[in-house]
Amino acid sequence: MFEHVIIGQYLPGRSILHRMDARAKLASVFFLIAAIFLTNSWTGYAVLGGAAAVIYLSSGVPFRYIRKGMAPIFLLVLFTFFIHALFTREGDVLLSLGAFQFYEDGVIQGLFIALRLLLLVFLTSLLTLTTSPIELTDAMEQFLSPLNRFRFPAHDVAMMMSIAIRFIPTLMQETEKIIKAQTARGADFSKGSLKDRAQAFVALLVPLFVRSFKRAEDLAYAMEARGYNSGAERTKLRQLIWKTRDTAACVLIVVLVAALFLLRE
Incomplete structure (x- = not known):
């Protein structure tokens, strides 16, 4: 039943996405998640779908692996779609089945929510599939490190988040x-x-x-x-190295998010 769950798993490889800095991938996913929630048009979701396809092609993850891993999510997606389609009574009636009526705005809202869920799971799964738990922990720790001056345990929080994902x-x-x-x-x-x-x-x-x-x-x-x-200073066996391709990827993602913001209706 759960043998094909891919969230939290790491698949070793030498693809472009595997070789990127974990900080760049983590920042890109955060920007893309923000873009997913900002998007409210079919054009925007078409652009997001194209971007997700390009990211997948650069990951080197077999399609069969993704298809089997996404299968358990489709039940939740279908349930969410029908909830919105049945209980959002706005717009014209598209279909009437006895006591159930499907309204235009309800169907559109259900499709948008379904697409958001699929994209969220797909992108976060690619992040964990192409990033080792150690690299992901180091990236989260460096993003949280500015909070150390306020006595925030950045390393401990990053460690707990990484362990939670791995579990x-x-x-x-x-x-x-x-x-x-x-x-x-x-x-x-x-x-x-x-x-x-x-x-x-x-x-x-x-x-x-x-x-x-x-x-x-x-x-x-x-x-x-x-x-x-938890409170000791420690060195890293493997250092994260930011390269030109990481900067280029982040710039492209920022441009994409800005374009999606302009496409909002």
């Missing part, structure tokens, strides 16, 4: 194992009354929480055994 596929795999184990013991997550389904999910959530806390405890012991100290 997403791990928890998905744990959930898959528990579901298979509970199904083998007679649990049914798709049939029965609401009470029966709730009891079945309790049998899923309890061991999932126990395993999550156990993994967190093991990680804490491993970091402590290696002498990790």
Whole structure:
């Protein structure tokens, strides 16, 4: 069920996107996310779609891998679309099915929200697929480092965010194992009354929480055994190197965001 989840996973490679500085990729994703929420026209989403296609082609990630990874998101996207299409009653009626009516503005708003979700998941997935957790942590730490003068623990926050992202596929795999184990013991997550389904999910959530806390405890012991100290000054084995291509990529993204802002209706 969850074996194809790609958010939080890293796929080693030598593509253009892999070789870019992690800070440039992180900044570009932030700008693109802002552009996604600013866009409110079909022209803007067409431009964003073209930009996403170019970014994907420069990532070197196999299309089959992306397709399987995006499959679990489509259920959420479809649900979000139908919620907006059914309950936004503005504009002309496009379709009437018994008690359900689909209005023009509701369908358009649902499509916009669906496109936003797909683009958000797609771009953030490409970020984690082409950036190692260590590089992502270093990039986030450097972005947060100006807050150190206000006693903000930039390194600790960056470390926690990186660990949280890395644990997403791990928890998905744990959930898959528990579901298979509970199904083998007679649990049914798709049939029965609401009470029966709730009891079945309790049998899923309890061991999932126990395993999550156990993994967190093991990680804490491993970091402590290696002498990790959150307040200590430390050097980096691999330094992030900003190159000309990183500057060019950031400039292109900024120009794209400015163009999308001008295309707003």
